[in-house]
Each structure stands twice: as structure tokens, then as C-alpha cells.
Amino acid sequence: MRVLLVSNMYPSAAKPYSGIFVKNQYEFLSRHYKHGYTWHMFAMKRMFTSRFGSLLKYVKSGLNFFGKHLLKKYDVIHLHYFFPLIVVVVVYTFFHPKTKLIVTFHGADVTNAAGNRLFKWVFSRLANNIDYTIAVGSDLKELIEKSLQCQVNRVLCAGINEKVFYPPDHVNKEYDFVFVGSFIYRKGIDIVMDSIKKLNDRSIHFCFVGSGPYMNELKDLQQNHKITILENQSQDELRSIYASSKFLLFPSRDEPFGLVATESIYCGTPIIVSSAGGLKEQVNIGKTGFIANTSEEIINIIRESLKMSEKDYHIMAANCKESNKQYSLSYVCKELKNTYDRLGNT
Template sequence: MTRVAAFTDTYLPTVNGVTYTIEAWRDHWNDDHGRMDVVYPGTTEYTPRSREHPVRSLPFPFYDGVRVGAPSIPDTVPNADVVHAHTAFGLGLAARRYARKRDLPLVASYHTPTAEYAEYITSRDRVLASISTASEAYERWYYDRTDLVLAPSEPTKRHLVDDLEITTPVRVVPNGIDTDRFQPVDGDAFRERYDLEGPLVGYTGRHGFEKRLGDVLDATDGMDDVTVVFGGDGPARERLEARARRADVDVRFLGFLDREELSAFYSALDVFAFPSPVETQGLVALEANACGTPVAGVDAGALADTIDDGTTGYHYDPGDIDGFGDAIERALAEHDRLAENCLDRRDSISIDTAVDELERHYDAVQ
């Protein structure tokens, strides 16, 4: 039974991929595999549960909704066998110090390519290039001083090995989906609640500029009877809404959805549209698949592997808006076949499968 101390710079109530992964891994680990304590940036909006250890934090000024924790180690964190950092910054430094002080193995997960988010700080090309170069150099320094790096997908592993030239062993451990939570349900009540009719093409998640959500509008512009539905929120929403007003397609913005609503949202959709080229795995695509909804997404980043082209959805080439529209229309036309394929792969993308794989890697570094 392995005792794990996990350190993350995303605080637990935030609905995003990194938080979901840590929370799900912790709950499943504590149920069957040992004990996992989580150190995270504290906030007055959230009361810590058992085995959660907040530290002082401040809002990150360039990325709304993210907090930066002081790189400190709470006295309440018990002894561990393995230290797991879910960030290279902030609390990632605390994780490294905790591991070195106790001579423990340090495992690090690579969730987000930091350089991709430099545009939140500046739009000047020369400054962007400098920030990207500096962030990649720092990531290389950090991950090369760990015992093992976990990547959620093969494309992310290739980025770490080929682009960042990480010399530490890199292993692929998909984040996994809670298939008890994400399963097909009757979407009619959701459609009725939000007054949605006809074929639904949608997306939910963070509305970030890097996700290119405007491409969904361009790809569906002029599609007869289709309604485009956006769940979630973020800094790009205002610009996206302005763009939607000019599009020849019915567009609805639902805002943040409670977790209890997400399965109904996915099940109500006919196609999940995902144009983001910067995903390290694309959890929302797998959540949609687990609910029986095919995905039309860009053939770039982790989505190149996450979407099984012709089986659980369709790809299109980056920048090819006509190709995106074709992928959506093919997924709509072949919905029933693709949906059945999506449901057939539920076990392979489950959190239980991911945690079993995680256990093997923890055992290997001890």
C-alpha cells in the first residue's frame, strides 16, 4: 500500500482537466491502493476535505481562475513513499524539496505545455518567443531532476523527448475517465431545459484563446438545422459571442455546467467539436466518448491519438475549416455507428485502468 504526497497548482473545486485528474486519482487511490494526500493552493471558496492540505496562494494575474500557491510544505502532510508533482512551478518546487529532504522518489506529470500559454502575458512576437524559450528551458531543468515523468498521451511524450529533450524516463499514463460519472443518459430533459432542438454540435470546457473555438463557428456556418452549444466559460468567451452574432448558425452559450449536468450535456449532443491543437490528452473528448458521443477534432496534439479516426469520430487537418465542417457532417451522418464504437471502448479509457497503470510506475521508482 503506497503512500503518495501529491502537489498541484490547481485548487480542487476548479472544473478543469488537471484538477479532475488529481481528484479522481486521489479518490480511487485511497479506495483501493493506499493513501494519497494532496497539497494545493488554498482559497476561501473551498473547505479542505480529509487528506487535503492548503497553502497560501494568490490569483495568477495572467490566467483567470488559476491560483499560485506558495512553494511551502504544510506541517500536516504525513510521511510518504512517493512524491508526485503535477506542476513544475510553485508547488512543484515544494514537491522537489519535500522529496530531496526525505530522499524519496519524485514523479512528475506533464499536464500543460507552458509555452503555449505565453500569449496570455503578451501579444508581442519577440517577447512571446523569449517567454517560450525561457519556459521550455525551465521545464527541461525541472523534469530532468525528477525520477520519472508521466505524459498523458504519446504525442505529449514525443514533445517531451524530441522537443524539450528530456533525459529522464518518460512513460505514458492516460488520465482516465470516471466511467461511473460519465455514461450515456437520456439527453431529452437537458434539451428541454435549455430549449435545444435539432442536431446539436457542441463543446464544453475552458474558453481559452489557444483552443480556437471560433473555428467551430466557421465550420458550422450555414449548416441547416444545426445548433451549436457552448458550455463553460473563459477569457475568450466575449470575443466568441461577438463572432457568434455574425455567424449563420444558431449558437447558444450555457456558461458553466455543474458536474452533475455534464453527462446529460454530452449525451444530448450529436457531435462534440474540438478544434484545440494544444491538448496533452483532451479529457473532454474522452468524456464525450464515454457518454456515446463521437468527436470531430483537429489532427494535432493529443487529439491525433485521442480520436480514433473513423471509429470514435473524425479528424481534420489543422487550419482546414472546410475539412472541419466535413468531419462534423460525417460524424452527424454516422452517429449511431460511431456512438456504439465509443461505448465499446469505455473500459480502456476508465480511471480504474489509469490508476492501475499509475501503481505500476510508483512501484518501479521505489
């Protein structure tokens, strides 16, 4: 069986961890399922461009796809991120009608169009060509079915690499709370910063991993609080940071799944997350973490968590190490392989 994975997000020199989960899936499938399969990857590598530059990038990528793959036959094409590469993939299936098309929706590829009538109409027509639809979270599934009138066949996250994210044998809890993600409004970093201001407790050590528009404001806050800022961390470095933190703090406003939550849990670090999207599906309240949406709720949980006895904290950390196995890369890839088998043999 010939399977082609397609994605408009993939690691590049400019963005080394963009779409890392797609790369992880491709490498895992290629390594563990060799007999009877040939695996192929087409990805548009990410780079910083203007709006016009992005348009040219997509056009060039489409032409590149046709040049490399239009004359080749695949049993299954699995597209990550619906738009815009759905256009070139649909054109491919016009010439190869026996090819089965699977699409995994990751969120922004459909949420940005949910309120635009023209986009919804175009997207729904394109979605009619999909043979099997996957959403990374339950809330996203509902949005897709409502906005695109497209049935979602499966909710399945992108998968966390358990060979990268795991609890170390010995660790020093250097940070009390860690935020991991882009420093943008959607990720809720402003909520965390507001909580720090209101707490006004310089003994609490916060760590922020990422970059973005809130960087300067965060650096101003750093002047009067115990804050560490880390940029461009590798996956191995992230594991160490999670394990060195008592809690992950991630009150995102919109998160179709939110891989960072289970990455933290796999490292044995409990989570404090919002109820947005897939985040609420990853936390077992009181067992592996807590839910907080506002700065007031975060402040209350921070105060209570810092009062937690060492015994109770170790119990919660132990719970994390045994949780969320259904989100592992190995489980996700096994389920994908089974889906390819069913579709490719029909």
C-alpha cells in the same frame, strides 16, 4: 506505503472543476487501495489573481507545503504539473533522499517554457531530480524529451471517470454539435464560429459549454444562428449535454491529451476533433469520429455527418461505447498504483 499527491490545480470555490482529474485520482486511490497504503494530498487551490497575486500565492503555497510536510516521511511523492511546485518538492527530497519522485506533465507546465532558453535550462536541471516521468500524450512526451533532455517513462492520461461519463439508457438528441472548453484561441472556438458563419444554416443547433474571451463574439453570432450557450456546468450536467448531442466539435490547436474527447465517447457521442496532440490518439476515424483542422474541413464533415443514416449513426455511437477503455480512471489508477509499488519498494 505513504504516498503524497501534489498539484497546483485542484477544485476550489472560484474554479470548481480546475484539476478535477487530480481530485478524482486521489479519491479513487484512497477508496480502492486502502490495504498497505496511506494516501495524502497537498493542493494549491485555484483562484483568479493578478500576476503579482499569483507570485504571492505560489510563495504562500510553498511555505504551507514545508510547514505541513517537510518533517513527514513519504515513500513516494507524485507531482501533477511540473512547475512551479517542482521547486518545493525537490527541496523536500533533499531532506528525504529515499523518497521517490514521480511527475506527471500535463502540457502548459512545459510548453510555455519550450521556447525560452533560460527556462529550459532551469527546468532541465530540476527535471534531473525526477525518478519517474509521465506525460499525458505522445506529442508532449516528444516535447519534454527534446526540450528538457528528460526521459519520459510512460504516456498515461489523467483518466476519465467512467462512473460519471457513461451513456444514458434513453436520450433525446437536442443538439447537433457541442463544443466543450474554454472560449480561447488555443481551443479553436474561433474555428467553430467561422464554420458556423460560412455554413449559414440556421437549422443546425450548436451548443457551447464554457466561458472566456470569445463570449461576446459568440453572443453576437447567437443573434442570427441556433446557438445555446451554457456556463459553469457540473460533471453530471456535462454528461447529459454530451449524451444530448450528436457530435462533439473540438478543433483545438494545442491539446496534450484533451479529456473532453473521451468524455464524449464514454457518453456514446462521436467526436470531430483536430489532429493536435492527444486528440488524434483518441479517435478511430470513421468508427468513433473524424478529424478536421480547418473551418473548410469542419464544414465538409458537418454536411456529411448530417446526411448520415440513422443506422450508420447508431453503429458509430455503439462503437464509442466500447472504445478508449485504456483512458478510464480505474485503469489509470491501477497503473499508477503499480508504479508506486515498483518505485516505493526499491
